[in-house]
Amino acid sequence: MAIRPRRSVLYMPGSNERALEKARSLPADGLIFDLEDSVAPEAKALARRQVTDAVKAGGFGHRELIVRVNGLDSEWASEDIAAVAHCGADAILFPKIQSAADVLQAILLLEQAGAPQTLPVWIMAETPRCILNIESIAGASRRLGCVVAGTSDLGRELRIRDTPARDGVFTALSLIVLAARALGVDAIDGVHLDLADEAGFAASCRQGRDLGFDGKTLIHPKQIEGANRGFAPSEAELDWARTIAAAFKDARAQGKGIVVVNGRLVEKLHVDEAERLIALNAAIMAAGERAVAA
Numbered sequence: 001m002a003i004r005p006r007r008s009v010l011y012m013p014g015s016n017e018r019a020l021e022k023a024r025s026l027p028a029d030g031l032i033f034d035l036e037d038s039v040a041p042e043a044k045a046l047a048r049r050q051v052t053d054a055v056k057a058g059g060f061g062h063r064e065l066i067v068r069v070n071g072l073d074s075e076w077a078s079e080d081i082a083a084v085a086h087c088g089a090d091a092i093l094f095p096k097i098q099s100a101a102d103v104l105q106a107i108l109l110l111e112q113a114g115a116p117q118t119l120p121v122w123i124m125a126e127t128p129r130c131i132l133n134i135e136s137i138a139g140a141s142r143r144l145g146c147v148v149a150g151t152s153d154l155g156r157e158l159r160i161r162d163t164p165a166r167d168g169v170f171t172a173l174s175l176i177v178l179a180a181r182a183l184g185v186d187a188i189d190g191v192h193l194d195l196a197d198e199a200g201f202a203a204s205c206r207q208g209r210d211l212g213f214d215g216k217t218l219i220h221p222k223q224i225e226g227a228n229r230g231f232a233p234s235e236a237e238l239d240w241a242r243t244i245a246a247a248f249k250d251a252r253a254q255g256k257g258i259v260v261v262n263g264r265l266v267e268k269l270h271v272d273e274a275e276r277l278i279a280l281n282a283a284i285m286a287a288g289e290r291a292v293a294a
């Protein structure tokens with residue numbers, strides 16, 4: 001299956017028309033048009049209209065367009081879902097998912113609203129119950145396209161202290177990646193709220209990447225470049241990937257199933273990951289070229 005880069009996924013309030021416009025030129029891999037927590041109750045209808053108009057109008061190039069609707073038990077959910085079901089978004093993101101039944105309910109509502117059967121469903125993992133049920137949630141439907149960590153809501157519910165190492169949500173972050181990998185979908189890390197803390201943001205990108213996340217959700221354009229860098233394969237990783245892929249090809253031609261490169265044992269499993277990194281890099285390059293051409 002083709003790899004879609006999701007290094008940087010930027011939230012913006014659907015009520016902020018300027019942000020929706022600005023997003024057309026920002027170098028993020030994905031955009032989450034939010035109808036939920038960043039939109040005041042009195043601005044919900046405006047946000048819904050602006051978001052669907054913006055998605056229909058297009059002009060976002062290679063960027064993946066995701067609309068986050070309000071929670072299933074909120075008074076806005078059904079109108080949100082009816083409005084976004086066929087607006088042309090690449091995925092619909094459902095917040096506060098607690099169980100596999102919630103995922104099925106979300107899909108049923110989309111179907112009742114006439115959404116294409118192929119429209120992927122993304123979920124926020126942001127409640128303690130969600131984390132405890134994460135395997136069954138992620139496996140509830142093949143429509144699930146991505147799991148997004150909601151570390152702000154989760155941290156609040158867990159009553160943790162906000163430490164630089166994110167100790168309080170560390171287990172949850174690992175469980176999210178485990179569940180996503182088990183089901184073969186992508187996982188995107190939570191937001192870094194302190195916009196002035198560049199070092200802390202870079203550290204949280206490194207940590208997310210080390211944990212296996214495919215990218216990070218962001219709250220401001222100034223965070224895009226760091227996430228794009230942090231979640232892309234580095235030059236050293238790519239050099240190594242190309243080296244071992246070539247060495248393994250030679251070894252296979254000689255009938256061998258393993259090879260030692262620079263003193264390290266290389267097996268097919270290492271080459272599989274190397275090839276994934278090379279393909280991810282190619283997809284990033286291709287998107288970059290399209291962005292320049294757009």
Ligand SMILES: CC(C)(COP(=O)(O)OP(=O)(O)OC[C@H]1O[C@@H](n2cnc3c(N)ncnc32)[C@H](O)[C@@H]1OP(=O)(O)O)[C@@H](O)C(=O)NCCC(=O)NCCSC(=O)C[C@H](O)C(=O)O
Nearest residue numbers: 011012013018019022037038126150151152153219220221
């Ligand atoms: C945090 C902000 C409110 C700051 O906004 P602002 O004061 O306008 O910032 P700047 O003046 O520095 O903006 C500079 C220019 O960039 C544009 N901009 C700013 N933010 C965005 C954005 N998110 N997307 C697109 N464009 C953006 C401004 O319009 C300026 O443009 P220009 O006019 O050309 O100068 C704001 O950044 C913001 O609203 N951020 C997103 C907040 C949000 O969406 N929150 C909800 C998601 S987080 C969440 O819910 C977490 C999860 O659920 C969990 O539980 O963890």
Ligand SMILES: [Mg+2]
Nearest residue numbers: 126150152153
């Ligand atoms: Mg949240």
